[in-house]
Amino acid sequence: MPKWYEEQSKQSDVVISSRIRLARNFAKYPFSPKLTLEQAELLCEEIHNHLEEKKTKLEEIVGKYYYYNVIKASEIEKEALVERHIITKKLAQKKQPTGVIMTEDESVSLMLNEEDHIRIQAISSGMNLLPLLEKANAIDDFISESLQYAFDDKLGYLTSSPTNIGTGLRASIMVYLPALGISGKMDKLIDEVSQQDVSIRGVYGEGNKSLAYIYQISNCKTIGMSECDIIQNLITIVDQIIKQERNRREYLLDSNFDKYEDQVYRSYGVLRYAKQISTADAMTLLAQIKFGYDSKIIASEETPSFYKLMMAIQPANLQKILGKNAGVKERERARAKFLNESLPELIHL
Ligand SMILES: Nc1ncnc2c1ncn2[C@@H]1O[C@H](COP(=O)(O)OP(=O)(O)OP(=O)(O)O)[C@@H](O)[C@H]1O
Known part of the structure; x- marks a missing residue:
């Protein structure tokens, strides 16, 4: 089965991949940083069992998947999962019970007991945020059929960090911006997009001097806007950045x-x-x-x-x-x- 990063997509001169993640917590447990060891173990077990009971239904949404007990994995195994964006560094370093449900094509992963009780992640090559949101929402609905989320009518989904509250949505596009990088345009761009609630970060290396000119562009705001508006705002900004990058490449080559x-x-x-x-x-x-x-x-x-x-x-x-x-x-x-x-x-x- 081909992995998401093996697929060639449109706009691949600039866009590498899209990612949607939803942060969710369950009403009956304290947030992850407050969980005792026993509670963390129970939480992972409960989610895992719930998914296993209805495996066929979940596989209809995400394709073939398996459960990976992160805590038992070797350091290299964990680091390899981080490098392939299946789990985050935070999850790999966690001392408490954690786990990940991941699909064979590595396009969907559900991280258990990371910063939140569950983080639903869907990735694909190219610019593909709306279909990914649909997939993440289908997984979200499937989970909420039998486990009750921590939800407030006014605030929306309650999350461990206030920066995720509301939709719990982080949408992100990974891009390759060599011409803007070479031309020293990144600082200004980062500053400009931050005024529109969007952040640009280097994926490899620190700050705005990303190795290989690879950046992730994502929404900052998670509350007060619908999921679709958050994504639309991001797409509009990324479209402008793609244009700027292409123009700059032309200029450099000319x-x-x-x-x-x-x-x-x-x-x-x-x-x-x-x-x-x-x-x-x-x-x-x-x-x-x-x-x-x-x-x-x-x-x-x-x-x-x-x-x-x-x-x-x-x-x-x-x-x-x-x-x-x-x-x-x-x-x-x-x-x-x-x-x-x-x-x-x-x-x-
Ligand atoms: N568009 C993308 N394509 C592929 N991987 C991505 C993309 N955006 C982010 N990632 C990867 O997802 C992982 C988590 O990234 P990041 O820490 O930004 O996530 P987050 O869920 O927004 O976390 P936080 O709540 O800490 O902001 C990292 O491995 C990152 O490189």
């Missing part, structure tokens, strides 16, 4: 094609032949090669899925591919070998 052409070929050459490489260097070079493909500077018979490669070379997932624990040096050699073999031959344009 004004200095030779420089970017050279950079793309150099990056390709290094990744095809390097013998050892760090995650950060490999991410940067992959981003430059992607820029080359999207700008039609280079091409191959089949365009590689860059985001799939980026996730595969992260430390934990690389060790999973290797099938063993490996130190930094061994990983750097394995990463280089993996990329040497993964990049296709170029065809001359």
Whole structure:
């Protein structure tokens, strides 16, 4: 079964993926930070049993899924799930009982006892927020058939952190903004969108200097607006950012094609032949090669899925591919070998 990050989507020159998550809590338990060990265990067990009892019905909504007992997993297993966005760092680091229900294609995961009792997450490639919201809402309805949520008529869904109260919805689009990044436009953009209740954060690295120019753009406000309005506001802003990014790419190539052409070929050459490489260097070079493909500077018979490669070379997932624990040096050699073999031959344009 193909994973969400293996699918090619429209607008893939800028948009990588969409994510919807709903934060929910159950009326009969205290919020997660206040749960005792026994309560946390009971909570996970109750949700898991409830889902198992009606497994066929849930699988009609999400497809084939399995339950993963996070607390029993090795550190590398947990880190690999974080790198593939199935669970959050917060869940991986939790000392209390937790669990995750995840589908085979990794597009849906239900995190138990994270910051809230349950976090429903749906991801897909491309710009796809409304269908994802529909799927998350179907899961939400299914759960609420037999477990009562903490809900207030005025406030909406009650959540552990006030920043999620109301709809409990976080909608997000992961994007690739090399031209805006290279041109030093990100600070201004981050400032502008924050005035419209939207935040932009680097996915890899800290702050606005994201590694590989990958950012997630998400809603800040969760209350006082409907789910559809929150999403529509986000889509409008992301559409504008896509336009700005494309215009800037055109400008950069028009004004200095030779420089970017050279950079793309150099990056390709290094990744095809390097013998050892760090995650950060490999991410940067992959981003430059992607820029080359999207700008039609280079091409191959089949365009590689860059985001799939980026996730595969992260430390934990690389060790999973290797099938063993490996130190930094061994990983750097394995990463280089993996990329040497993964990049296709170029065809001359
Ligand atoms: N559009 C997206 N596509 C794929 N993964 C995403 C997307 N947006 C966020 N993620 C991933 O989801 C995970 C959780 O992200 P984040 O911490 O922003 O989530 P959140 O649910 O909004 O949490 P919080 O309540 O702390 O704000 C991270 O692994 C992040 O990279």
